[in-house]
Amino acid sequence: MSNIIIPIITGIVCLAVGVIIGFLYRKSVAEKEIGSAETEATRIINEAIKAGETKKRESILEAKDEIHKQRVEADRELKERRNETQQLERRLIQREEALDKKSDMLDRKNDDLNRQLDASQKEKEELERIKLEQVEKLEQIASMTRDEARDMLVQSIENEATHDAAVKLREINQRLKDESEQTAREIISTAIQRCAADQVSEATVSVVPLPNDEMKGRIIGREGRNIRTLETLTGVDLIIDDTPEAITLSSFDPVRREIARLALEKLIVDGRIHPARIEEMVDKARREVEQIIKSEGERATFETGIHGIHPELVKILGRLRYRTSYGQNVLQHSIEVAHIAGMMASELGLDPVPARRAGLLHDIGKAIDHEVEGSHVQIGVDLAKKYKESQPIIHAIEAHHGDVEAKTIVACLVQAADAISAARPGARRENLENYIKRLEKLESIANETPGVSGSFAIQAGREIRIIVNPEKVSDDKMVLLAREIAKKIENELDYPGQIKVNMVRETRAIDYAK
Known part of the structure; x- marks a missing residue:
C-alpha cells in the first residue's frame, strides 16, 4: 500500500513542480514581450513627435513663403494703381487747362457778340427810323394810311387764295369724278363679264x-x-x-x-x-x-x-x-x-x-x-x-x-x-318707233317751255336734262319751272316708273389774256 502511494505522491509533486516552472517561464516571456512592446511604442511615439515637428516647420516655412509672395503681389498692384492714378491726375490737369483755355475763348467771343449785338441794335433802330420815315412818305404819296394799305393787301391775298383754292378744288373734284367713273366702269364690266344669262322671248x-x-x-x-x-x-x-x-x-x-x-x-x-x-x-x-x-x-x-x-x-x-x-x-x-x-x-x-x-x-x-x-x-x-x-x-x-x-x-x-x-343688247324688246316717239315727245314738252334753250332725254327716257337761259330764268324760277315741266310730263305721257327732271342753269364769263 505504501509502495503505491509514494510513487503517486512523487508524481503529483513532480507535476506541481512542472506546472510552477511552466508558469514562471510564461510569466518571464510575457514580461519580456511587454517590455519590448513598450520600447517599440516609445520609439513610435518619438518618431511621430519628430515627424510632427518636421511637418510643423515645413508648414511654417510654406506659410512664410506664401505671405511673402502675397506681399510682393500686393506691392506690385499698389504700384500699378499708383501709376494709373498719377496718369489720371495728369489727364485731369490737362483737361482743366483745356477747359480754362476754352472758357477764356468763350468769354472773348461773348464780349465780341455783345459788341456786335449793340451795333446791330443801333442799326435796327436806325432802320426802324428810316422805315417809319419811308412809310410816312408812302402814306403821303398814296393818300392811304398804313392800316388801310394792310387791309387792302390782306384782301388781295385772300381773294387770290380763294381763287387758287377753288381751282384746286375743281381739279380734285374732276379727278375724283374721273377715277370714280373709271372704277365704276371696271366693277360693272367685271360683273357683266362674269355673268351670262339665257334669253327667253315673250309669248302670249x-x-x-x-x-x-x-x-x-x-x-x-x-x-x-x-x-x-x-x-x-x-x-x-x-x-x-x-x-x-x-x-x-x-x-x-x-x-x-x-x-x-x-x-x-x-x-x-x-x-x-x-x-x-x-x-x-x-x-x-x-x-x-x-x-x-x-x-x-x-x-x-x-x-x-x-x-x-x-x-x-x-x-x-x-x-x-x-x-x-x-x-x-x-x-x-x-x-x-x-x-x-x-x-x-x-x-x-x-x-x-x-x-x-x-x-x-x-x-x-x-x-x-x-x-x-x-x-x-x-x-x-x-x-x-x-x-x-x-x-x-x-x-x-x-x-x-x-x-x-x-x-x-x-x-x-x-x-x-x-x-x-x-x-343689255337683246335682253328686252320694245317697239322702236313707240320708244323714239316717247323720247321725242319728252324733249318737245321741255323745249316748248319759255326760258328753255335745249333739252336731252337720257337714261333710256328716265331722265330729261334741261338747259335754261340764265338771262331769262333765275335760280328761284328754276324750281317752279322744273315743277311745271314735271306736271306736263305726268299729264301728257304714259311711262313706267318715274322720270327725273334735271334742270341746269349755267353762266359763263370768257376773257383772253394777251
Missing part, C-alpha cells in the same frame, strides 16, 4: 302639236262640250283653225296657259277625251305646274346661294318662271340681277349676300301683279314685309325703280344691276 300663245287632224274633232267634242270644258277649267282660249296638226292656246296668264298645255298634251297621249277626264287631267296638270313653280323657286335660291327665304315667298318667286317683261324672262332676269349685284358688292369689298338677296327679290311683285292692285314695286314691298324680310331688303325692292331715293349701298347696287340686266 302656246302651240300644241297633234298626231293628226282627226284629233281636233275629238278635242272639240260633241257640240263643243270638250273644248268648252277645257276653256272653262283653265281660263285659256283654244284656237282651232286651218293650221295642220296644231292647236293654239291663247292667254295673257302664262301659268294658266302652261296648265292648259300640259293637260291637253296628257289628254292627247291618253286618247280618252271627255269632260270628266278633262277635269282630272287639268287638276293633275295644275299640281304638276305648282310643283314646277316650287322647284323653280328653290332652284333660283340655290343658284344664287340665298337661304332662309320663307317657303311661300319661294313659291311666289317660282311663278316668275312663267312671267316675261318686254320679252325677258323675269325669273332669269332676277337671278341675273342677283349675280351682278353680288359681284359688284364683292368688287367693292362688301358682303355680297344681302345684295344677291335683294336682287333676287326685287321683281317679286310681278309674280302676282295681275292679281293684286298696285305697281309691282309696291306689291313686292308688301310681300317682303308680310314674309318678314329685313328692312334693307325691303328698301332695295322699293327703290329699284327710283320710286324712293336709294339710301343704302345695297339699294344702289340693285338699281344698277337691274338697269344692266334690262339694258
Whole structure:
C-alpha cells in the first residue's frame, strides 16, 4: 500500500513542480514581450513627435513663403494703381487747362457778340427810323394810311387764295369724278363679264302639236262640250283653225296657259277625251305646274346661294318662271340681277349676300301683279314685309325703280344691276318707233317751255336734262319751272316708273389774256 502511494505522491509533486516552472517561464516571456512592446511604442511615439515637428516647420516655412509672395503681389498692384492714378491726375490737369483755355475763348467771343449785338441794335433802330420815315412818305404819296394799305393787301391775298383754292378744288373734284367713273366702269364690266344669262322671248300663245287632224274633232267634242270644258277649267282660249296638226292656246296668264298645255298634251297621249277626264287631267296638270313653280323657286335660291327665304315667298318667286317683261324672262332676269349685284358688292369689298338677296327679290311683285292692285314695286314691298324680310331688303325692292331715293349701298347696287340686266343688247324688246316717239315727245314738252334753250332725254327716257337761259330764268324760277315741266310730263305721257327732271342753269364769263 505504501509502495503505491509514494510513487503517486512523487508524481503529483513532480507535476506541481512542472506546472510552477511552466508558469514562471510564461510569466518571464510575457514580461519580456511587454517590455519590448513598450520600447517599440516609445520609439513610435518619438518618431511621430519628430515627424510632427518636421511637418510643423515645413508648414511654417510654406506659410512664410506664401505671405511673402502675397506681399510682393500686393506691392506690385499698389504700384500699378499708383501709376494709373498719377496718369489720371495728369489727364485731369490737362483737361482743366483745356477747359480754362476754352472758357477764356468763350468769354472773348461773348464780349465780341455783345459788341456786335449793340451795333446791330443801333442799326435796327436806325432802320426802324428810316422805315417809319419811308412809310410816312408812302402814306403821303398814296393818300392811304398804313392800316388801310394792310387791309387792302390782306384782301388781295385772300381773294387770290380763294381763287387758287377753288381751282384746286375743281381739279380734285374732276379727278375724283374721273377715277370714280373709271372704277365704276371696271366693277360693272367685271360683273357683266362674269355673268351670262339665257334669253327667253315673250309669248302670249302656246302651240300644241297633234298626231293628226282627226284629233281636233275629238278635242272639240260633241257640240263643243270638250273644248268648252277645257276653256272653262283653265281660263285659256283654244284656237282651232286651218293650221295642220296644231292647236293654239291663247292667254295673257302664262301659268294658266302652261296648265292648259300640259293637260291637253296628257289628254292627247291618253286618247280618252271627255269632260270628266278633262277635269282630272287639268287638276293633275295644275299640281304638276305648282310643283314646277316650287322647284323653280328653290332652284333660283340655290343658284344664287340665298337661304332662309320663307317657303311661300319661294313659291311666289317660282311663278316668275312663267312671267316675261318686254320679252325677258323675269325669273332669269332676277337671278341675273342677283349675280351682278353680288359681284359688284364683292368688287367693292362688301358682303355680297344681302345684295344677291335683294336682287333676287326685287321683281317679286310681278309674280302676282295681275292679281293684286298696285305697281309691282309696291306689291313686292308688301310681300317682303308680310314674309318678314329685313328692312334693307325691303328698301332695295322699293327703290329699284327710283320710286324712293336709294339710301343704302345695297339699294344702289340693285338699281344698277337691274338697269344692266334690262339694258343689255337683246335682253328686252320694245317697239322702236313707240320708244323714239316717247323720247321725242319728252324733249318737245321741255323745249316748248319759255326760258328753255335745249333739252336731252337720257337714261333710256328716265331722265330729261334741261338747259335754261340764265338771262331769262333765275335760280328761284328754276324750281317752279322744273315743277311745271314735271306736271306736263305726268299729264301728257304714259311711262313706267318715274322720270327725273334735271334742270341746269349755267353762266359763263370768257376773257383772253394777251
